[in-house]
Amino acid sequence: MDSLQVSEQEQATEAPRKYSREHSERFRHELHEFIRIPSLSGDPARAGDVKRAAEWLAAHLHALGIKNAKVMPTGGHPVVYAEWMGAGPNKPTVLVYGHYDVVPAEMKDGWNTPPFEPVERGGKIYARGATDDKGQLFIHVKALESYLEASGGAPVNVKFLIEGEEEISSPNLAPFIKRNLKLLKSDVCVISDSGMRAIEEPAIAHSLRGMTYIELEVQGPKEDLHSGFWGGATHNPALALVEILSKLYKPDNTIAVPGFYDDVVPLTAKEREMISKAALTEKQFKEATGVPAVWGDKKYTIRERLSARPTLEINGMWSGYSGPGPKTIIPARAGAKVSCRLVGDQDPDKIYKLLSKYIESITPPTVKVKVTLLTKGKPALIPFDLPEMQAAERAYEKGWGHKPIFTRGGGSIPIVADIYNMMNIPVVMMGYGLESDGLHSPNEHYTIEMFHRGVETAIVYLGELAQLPRKKVRK
Amino acid sequence: MDSLQVSEQEQATEAPRKYSREHSERFRHELHEFIRIPSLSGDPARAGDVKRAAEWLAAHLHALGIKNAKVMPTGGHPVVYAEWMGAGPNKPTVLVYGHYDVVPAEMKDGWNTPPFEPVERGGKIYARGATDDKGQLFIHVKALESYLEASGGAPVNVKFLIEGEEEISSPNLAPFIKRNLKLLKSDVCVISDSGMRAIEEPAIAHSLRGMTYIELEVQGPKEDLHSGFWGGATHNPALALVEILSKLYKPDNTIAVPGFYDDVVPLTAKEREMISKAALTEKQFKEATGVPAVWGDKKYTIRERLSARPTLEINGMWSGYSGPGPKTIIPARAGAKVSCRLVGDQDPDKIYKLLSKYIESITPPTVKVKVTLLTKGKPALIPFDLPEMQAAERAYEKGWGHKPIFTRGGGSIPIVADIYNMMNIPVVMMGYGLESDGLHSPNEHYTIEMFHRGVETAIVYLGELAQLPRKKVRK
Numbered sequence: 045m046d047s048l049q050v051s052e053q054e055q056a057t058e059a060p061r062k063y064s065r066e067h068s069e070r071f072r073h074e075l076h077e078f079i080r081i082p083s084l085s086g087d088p089a090r091a092g093d094v095k096r097a098a099e100w101l102a103a104h105l106h107a108l109g110i111k112n113a114k115v116m117p118t119g120g121h122p123v124v125y126a127e128w129m130g131a132g133p134n135k136p137t138v139l140v141y142g143h144y145d146v147v148p149a150e151m152k153d154g155w156n157t158p159p160f161e162p163v164e165r166g167g168k169i170y171a172r173g174a175t176d177d178k179g180q181l182f183i184h185v186k187a188l189e190s191y192l193e194a195s196g197g198a199p200v201n202v203k204f205l206i207e208g209e210e211e212i213s214s215p216n217l218a219p220f221i222k223r224n225l226k227l228l229k230s231d232v233c234v235i236s237d238s239g240m241r242a243i244e245e246p247a248i249a250h251s252l253r254g255m256t257y258i259e260l261e262v263q264g265p266k267e268d269l270h271s272g273f274w275g276g277a278t279h280n281p282a283l284a285l286v287e288i289l290s291k292l293y294k295p296d297n298t299i300a301v302p303g304f305y306d307d308v309v310p311l312t313a314k315e316r317e318m319i320s321k322a323a324l325t326e327k328q329f330k331e332a333t334g335v336p337a338v339w340g341d342k343k344y345t346i347r348e349r350l351s352a353r354p355t356l357e358i359n360g361m362w363s364g365y366s367g368p369g370p371k372t373i374i375p376a377r378a379g380a381k382v383s384c385r386l387v388g389d390q391d392p393d394k395i396y397k398l399l400s401k402y403i404e405s406i407t408p409p410t411v412k413v414k415v416t417l418l419t420k421g422k423p424a425l426i427p428f429d430l431p432e433m434q435a436a437e438r439a440y441e442k443g444w445g446h447k448p449i450f451t452r453g454g455g456s457i458p459i460v461a462d463i464y465n466m467m468n469i470p471v472v473m474m475g476y477g478l479e480s481d482g483l484h485s486p487n488e489h490y491t492i493e494m495f496h497r498g499v500e501t502a503i504v505y506l507g508e509l510a511q512l513p514r515k516k517v518r519k
Numbered sequence: 520m521d522s523l524q525v526s527e528q529e530q531a532t533e534a535p536r537k538y539s540r541e542h543s544e545r546f547r548h549e550l551h552e553f554i555r556i557p558s559l560s561g562d563p564a565r566a567g568d569v570k571r572a573a574e575w576l577a578a579h580l581h582a583l584g585i586k587n588a589k590v591m592p593t594g595g596h597p598v599v600y601a602e603w604m605g606a607g608p609n610k611p612t613v614l615v616y617g618h619y620d621v622v623p624a625e626m627k628d629g630w631n632t633p634p635f636e637p638v639e640r641g642g643k644i645y646a647r648g649a650t651d652d653k654g655q656l657f658i659h660v661k662a663l664e665s666y667l668e669a670s671g672g673a674p675v676n677v678k679f680l681i682e683g684e685e686e687i688s689s690p691n692l693a694p695f696i697k698r699n700l701k702l703l704k705s706d707v708c709v710i711s712d713s714g715m716r717a718i719e720e721p722a723i724a725h726s727l728r729g730m731t732y733i734e735l736e737v738q739g740p741k742e743d744l745h746s747g748f749w750g751g752a753t754h755n756p757a758l759a760l761v762e763i764l765s766k767l768y769k770p771d772n773t774i775a776v777p778g779f780y781d782d783v784v785p786l787t788a789k790e791r792e793m794i795s796k797a798a799l800t801e802k803q804f805k806e807a808t809g810v811p812a813v814w815g816d817k818k819y820t821i822r823e824r825l826s827a828r829p830t831l832e833i834n835g836m837w838s839g840y841s842g843p844g845p846k847t848i849i850p851a852r853a854g855a856k857v858s859c860r861l862v863g864d865q866d867p868d869k870i871y872k873l874l875s876k877y878i879e880s881i882t883p884p885t886v887k888v889k890v891t892l893l894t895k896g897k898p899a900l901i902p903f904d905l906p907e908m909q910a911a912e913r914a915y916e917k918g919w920g921h922k923p924i925f926t927r928g929g930g931s932i933p934i935v936a937d938i939y940n941m942m943n944i945p946v947v948m949m950g951y952g953l954e955s956d957g958l959h960s961p962n963e964h965y966t967i968e969m970f971h972r973g974v975e976t977a978i979v980y981l982g983e984l985a986q987l988p989r990k991k992v993r994k
Contacts, residue, residue, distance in 0.1 A: 085844075086842070086843060086844030086845065086846065087842065087843060087844065088843060147846055147847075147848075148840070148842060148846060153743065154742055154743075154851075211846075212844050212845060213845065239748070253747060255847075257845045257847070264808075264810050265808040265809045265810050266808070266809025267629055267809070267957070267960050267961055267962075268628065268629075268959065268960045268961065269808060269959075269960060270930065270958045270959040270960065271830070271832045271834060271858060271860065271959075272728060272860055272928070272929045272930030272931055273714070273825065273929050273930055273954055273958065274807075274808055274825065274929075275825070275830040275832050275860055275929065276815050276816070276824035276825050276828055276830045276860075276929070277799075277804060277813050277814060277815040277821045277824045277825055278808055278810055278813075278814060278815075279810065279812075279814035280832050280833050282764075282833035282834075282835075282836045282855070283764065283765075283767075283768065283832075283833050285761075285836075286760075286761045286764040286765045286833070286836075287765050289757075289758065289761040289765075290758075290761045290762050290764075290765035292758075293758065324752075329752060332749075333739075333740040333741070333744060333749055333753055334740045334741025334742070335739050335740050335753055335754065335885065335886075336884060336885060336886065336887060337754075337883075337884045337885045338752050338753075338885070339752060339753055339754035339885040340751050340752040340753075341751070346752045349751030349752045350748065350749065350750070350751050350752055353751055355746070355750040355751045357746045357750050357755050357758075357847075357849055358755050358757035358758050358761070358838065358839070358850075359746060359757075359839050359840055359845070359846055359847060359848055359849075359850070360757075360838060360839035360840035360841045360846065360848075360850065361757045361760075361761075361836060361837065361838040361839060361841070361850075361853065362836065362837055362838075362841040363833065363835060363836040363837075364833070364834050364835035364836065364856070365623070365834055365835035365856060366835045366836070366837040366854070366856070367561070367562065367623060368561060368562060368563060369560075369561030369562065369687055369893065370561065370686075370687060370688065370732045370834070370856065370858065370893045370894050371561065371622055371623060371834055371835065371856070371959070372622075372730075372732070372832075372834060372858055372931075372959060373834055373835075373959050373960070374832055374834075375833075375834070375835065375836075376629075378836065379841070380757070381839070381840060381841070381845065381846070383746060383845065383847055385746065385747055385750055385751075409811060409812045410810065410811060410812045410813070410814045411810075411811065412811060418844065418845045419845050453747070454747045454748050454749075454750065454751070455745065455747030455748055456747055456847075479748055482742070483745045483748065484743065484744070484745040484746075484846070484847060484848050485742050485743045485744060485745065485848070486742050486743065487742070
């Protein structure tokens with residue numbers, strides 16, 4: 045890339061960047077509208093709201109002049125698809141992936157304001173979905189709008205693939221992609237659904253963890269029993285569950301399931317060094333989470349535990365009576381939701397088998413246990429020296445104002461591995477959020493400044509991609 | 520007692536027994552009315568219903584001609600008090616204790632019909648409180664009515680002390696009794712709030728277990744965290760709770776809390792022989808409860824475990840997300856309700872101290888734990904060779920049709936020990952329910968035949984008490 049090109053390219057991005065700054069208030073106002081729709085994909089009672097969010101987004105894209113924007117059915121919640129191909133066949137095509145669904149949020153969980161009534165306070169937007177992922181996906185919509193309005197077109201072709209089931213592990217997206225490979229055909233996929241430690245430290249995630257999510261239920265008596273009449277000779281199902289769950293970890297905080305770590309690719313010295321660039325001290329960790337002390341496998345650093353190592357978590361647990369006052373029962377049942385985050389090369393199906401076999405093996409004959417697979421997803425690991433990755437690095441430098449680091453993400457975007465493998469294109473995870481945004485927690489929020497820097501970075505990234513040497517078409 | 524007396528006494532009970540049979544339909548209709556009031560003492564939102572139940576009962580007693588029937592305030596839910604002193608000062612006075620409050624019940628727990636809409640089906644009344652304790656206490660009301668209506672009076676004086684806080688361990692009843700010792704002065708207390716194995720095997724409980732009921736809450740992060748971003752270095756509070764609870768029992772199913780068994784009075788050979796009369800086989804236990812196998816301390820028989828040994832139960836447990844589908848959080852908190860049934864001479868306060876000290880000692884520094892005492896009650900053990908106990912034995916033979924056994928009850932009526940000690944009178948627990956009535960469970964029910972036999976037995980018991988040699992007044 046010579047200096048003339050640089051100059052041309054920077055001129056080309058200047059108009060849309062200026063446009064985005066001038067319309068920032070309206071952009072956020074539109075985002076608020078989008079957020080107000082409680083598109084909880086995991087709750088069947090909210091299916092209507094999920095659909096409404098898809099329709100809102102398709103209508104919004106349509107109004108920007110993308111006349112083919114549409115809501116496409118899947119076996120579950122629909123996909124929003126739209127494409128702008130005005131750059132022509134000689135220019136690369138970027139596939140923007142995002143998700144318009146959100147996880148549950150209720151006031152009683154500790155929200156200060158209603159989770160689906162976005163409010164701006166102290167430079168932040170507070171609402172469920174503000175950062176995960178409505179705010180971050182909307183950045184790409186506004187980047188394209190800025191090109192279309194300010195320059196009459198973008199330097200590359202853009203396709204949008206926005207799904208409504210990411211938070212329930214995308215059960216219907218892989219089949220959708222398989223059916224629509226031709227429609228979706230692109231040169232690179234960009235995803236903004238991840239975070240950085242601080243605004244001055246943008247990060248490109250080149251790895252994500254996979255997942256095996258199960259539910260287990262222990263049944264003892266046929267119905268709740270009076271603890272005075274039957275206590276002493278009945279194995280309390282809550283106690284039995286507790287005994288089972290307490291055996292999932294060893295005293296050194298490693299997972300006790302036999303074979304669990306067998307397929308984990310060991311970290312190399314080079315990777316550990318790269319990960320150490322995003323080191324988290326005990327103090328930082330305690331401040332961010334509020335825990336009294338750090339926990340985990342002492343053979344790995346905090347950041348390694350959070351991103352490069354597999355985990356097992358109890359996400360929920362229930363049994364018997366939890367209302368006010370005492371109730372003297374032996375519960376009939378006790379249950380828990382348990383999920384594992386997986387790393388390369390762990391296979392979600394194999395982990396499910398190991399886990400359920402182990403749970404059955406440690407269940408005593410005094411109760412019955414049932415293990416159900418709720419969702420699963422493969423881990424992903426993308427090489428970080430690809431040109432599309434390097435272009436993203438430059439885009440952050442120019443658009444965001446800071447050079448990014450490459451990191452392993454601890455979270456899971458189940459479809460990343462599928463897009464990478466099925467479409468055979470690089471997947472570039474350009475996160476525009478903060479790790480401390482409170483994703484999946486009460487009072488999720490998104491920093492307004494980051495939203496606007498995100499739009500400018502996304503504008504620059506499209507410009508950078510337009511400059512890449514046209515590569516041979518991948519099959 | 521000579522044959523003439525027997526004959527006179529049997530004549531004296533014949534008229535009220537006949538009356539009770541002739542009015543059985545109406546008696547049940549009135550009981551249904553009483554049951555319909557959802558007097559849940561543990562739920563602050565139901566305080567109005569609890570009061571309504573007290574008022575209904577007082578009005579009912581008033582309508583029977585007991586003009587002094589009244590609702591008396593306490594520090595919590597009120598007491599219903601009434602007395603009929605028409606037998607005169609030369610006759611003994613019987614104090615009938617019962618409780619008009621009930622434990623929670625909701626359709627979603629597995630009820631076939633609404634818990635507060637009593638239905639009669641297959642010879643049983645299905646409703647919350649049918650047997651525990653509205654049905655059983657109402658027996659005494661109807662026994663007195665039968666005397667008043669059929670014979671113009673009862674052979675002994677009768678006082679009613681019906682409380683509204685039994686299911687929350689009677690926090691205000693002992694102070695009430697202390698304040699009203701003169702008003703309540705009696706020669707014997709009779710309580711019907713216990714069960715028998717089968718209708719042909721009535722039982723008099725001469726021992727009840729006490730209770731220490733706690734709630735514990737484990738707190739980790741300040742709010743729910745995204746399991747992908749923070750998992751691996753955060754001690755999951757649900758896991759920490761599970762680890763704590765799993766250490767409350769030893770592998771031999773004895774309670775692991777140091778000092779827990781120190782004050783337990785060992786069972787003598789004679790007591791074990793008496794308890795063996797109410798033996799439960801493994802098969803019977805499994806059929807009654809639906810559990811796949813019997814559990815517990817193998818050094819004791821099933822019946823001993825259920826009645827003469829202390830227990831520790833998890834009555835409820837909660838953490839994180841329990842709705843439909845997956846949610847990938849690390850919960851901020853996890854909690855449990857845990858209660859111990861105590862036997863002589865365990866002290867509820869001492870057990871609370873031992874338990875909370877032990878829990879704190881096994882809580883890791885990665886989380887915080889809070890232990891709260893919810894309720895407590897002392898165990899009780901009444902000699903079964905007292906004349907009032909023997910009179911009860913005769914009453915079952917004549918009124919119920921079967922000779923009873925003396926048993927240790929596994930449940931807790933916290934006030935029994937207090938009445939026994941504070942009023943210095945025998946407490947006779949004449950249960951008129953079945954162990955399988957589903958107390959505290961969905962589809963609680965009461966056998967209609969047992970309700971009516973109960974009324975006749977209660978009528979006979981008053982007659983038997985009238986025949987006892989007048990003893991010196993206890994102070």
